[in-house]
Amino acid sequence: MAERGDVDVLEDLLALESRLISAYEAALRREAIDTALGERLRDDEREHARAIEQALRHAGRRSPRASVPAPELTAALRTRTAFARYALDLEASALSSYAEASAAIANPRLRQPLGSIMACEAAHEVALREALGERILVA
Amino acid sequence: MAPFLTRREALGGAAAALVLASCGGGDPPPSTGPRPGSGAALLGSLLALEHAVVAAYAACEEALSGETLRNVRVIAAQEREHVGRLEEVIRDLGGEPPPGRSAAEYARTFPRLREPGDALAFAEDLEQRPVRAYLEALAELPAIGLREAAASIGADEGAHLAAVRVLQGLPAAQGPFVTGAL
Numbered sequence: 001m002a003e004r005g006d007v008d009v010l011e012d013l014l015a016l017e018s019r020l021i022s023a024y025e026a027a028l029r030r031e032a033i034d035t036a037l038g039e040r041l042r043d044d045e046r047e048h049a050r051a052i053e054q055a056l057r058h059a060g061r062r063s064p065r066a067s068v069p070a071p072e073l074t075a076a077l078r079t080r081t082a083f084a085r086y087a088l089d090l091e092a093s094a095l096s097s098y099a100e101a102s103a104a105i106a107n108p109r110l111r112q113p114l115g116s117i118m119a120c121e122a123a124h125e126v127a128l129r130e131a132l133g134e135r136i137l138v139a
Numbered sequence: 140m141a142p143f144l145t146r147r148e149a150l151g152g153a154a155a156a157l158v159l160a161s162c163g164g165g166d167p168p169p170s171t172g173p174r175p176g177s178g179a180a181l182l183g184s185l186l187a188l189e190h191a192v193v194a195a196y197a198a199c200e201e202a203l204s205g206e207t208l209r210n211v212r213v214i215a216a217q218e219r220e221h222v223g224r225l226e227e228v229i230r231d232l233g234g235e236p237p238p239g240r241s242a243a244e245y246a247r248t249f250p251r252l253r254e255p256g257d258a259l260a261f262a263e264d265l266e267q268r269p270v271r272a273y274l275e276a277l278a279e280l281p282a283i284g285l286r287e288a289a290a291s292i293g294a295d296e297g298a299h300l301a302a303v304r305v306l307q308g309l310p311a312a313q314g315p316f317v318t319g320a321l
Contacts, residue, residue, distance in 0.1 A: 040310060047315035099294050102277050103286035111277035115290060116316040119270055119297030123312035126301035130311065136302050137213045 006110070009101045010056050013114075016094050017049040018067050023087060026073060032083040037131060041087070041124055048117050055110060081132065088128045095121040172233040178280045179234035185289075186225040188272055190239030193218045195265050197242070198249045202258035207306050211262065214299045221292050228288055259307045266300040269293075271318045 024042035027033040033041075053061075076086030098118035102111050129136050173179035196215035203211055226236040252258040273293030280286045301311035 040312070044312060044315040051316075095294055099287075099290040102274075102293075103283055103290045108278045111286065112274045112318070113316070115274035115277045115293055116318045118290065118294055119274065119300070119317035120312050120315055122294050122297035123301035123304075123317070126298055126305055127311035130305055135210075135213075136305055136311075137210055137217075137298060139213050139216070 006106050007056065007059050007061060009105050010052055010059065010110075011061070013097060013101060014049060014052045014056065015067060016090075016097055017045050017052060019070065020045040020087075020090055020094060021049060022067075022069060023073055023076075023083075023090060026069070026077055027083050027087070030077045032077045032080055033087070034080075034131065037127060041127065044120055044124070048120070051113065051117070055113075059107075084128050084132045088125060088132070091121055091124045091128060095125065172235060173229075174233075176281060177232045177234075178282060178285045179229050179232040181276055181279055182225055182229050182232070182285070183234065183237050185269075185272055185276060186222065186229065187237050187239065188269055189218060189222045189225060190237075191245060192265060192269060193222060194239075194242060194245035195249060196262070198246065198252060199258040199262050202252040203255050207255060207259070210302055210306060211258075214262075214302060217295055217299070221295065224288065224292065228285065256307070259303055262303040263300065263307065266296060266303055269296045270300055274318050 021042060024033065024038050024045065028035065028038045028042065072086060076082045095118060098114055098121055102114040102118055105111060105114060126136050193215065196211060196218060199211055200208060200215065229236045250257070250261060252261060270293060273289045273296055276289045277286050277293070280289055297317055300313075300317070304313065305311050
């Protein structure tokens, strides 16, 4: 069984993934994101969530935390530009959380997989910057 | 060379593997100074890889122009920053950072990059290596501070890989797990 700290880390990451999935699902429903891009990002986040849930089951997870939609999401769904900026902020938060988790988590077998999700979130940032017509890399 | 090897594979994957095997991770780790198990040897291997990547991007730049060149220059500048960060960390551990090889030595191992597509395919295959190397290092580096450095640089490498894919007209992410899965 993993230490309690690892379970906390994984549950926080799962909560982040839930926010991302909800955001992309809502954006797709409201056509606030290009369909192909939104589906690709949503599907990636679903895979991340599924993997973290699996890790949590191995670690002896607690009940999943309830989450409510963020109020900022409603405003962000009004235009594609607003949503892309909102999603970019969420992805940046996810990237930072995965970077921290992949270094700090006690179970060494989880570090590389969490890092691989981190690298995917970095790619999502690039995709969203491209959608915004911005420079794809921040100098 | 195998007869079924595609041009892209010949220019990209095989060449990148050869370049990085001969110029990167195969370089000897620092031989004196840091205590065994400090992580300095692994960081030395990552640094040797970064030296090779920096040289490879310099070769790519010669085949590129315009906005693509601008983006690749951003990547190359970040790779040079990684070199500096790794050198600093290795010195903090009491090690001597490996210096890398001469530009001419690296250049001899690179494929001829005639067109932008050649350079970007090479860059994509090149970027797979540091991404994988930094993520693997996360499981092996002994101190959290070292792992934080590896994660931070690994995140940059993930963005670089995505960027060179976008520059080729590909989706930024190649899948939900850039290497491996939970």
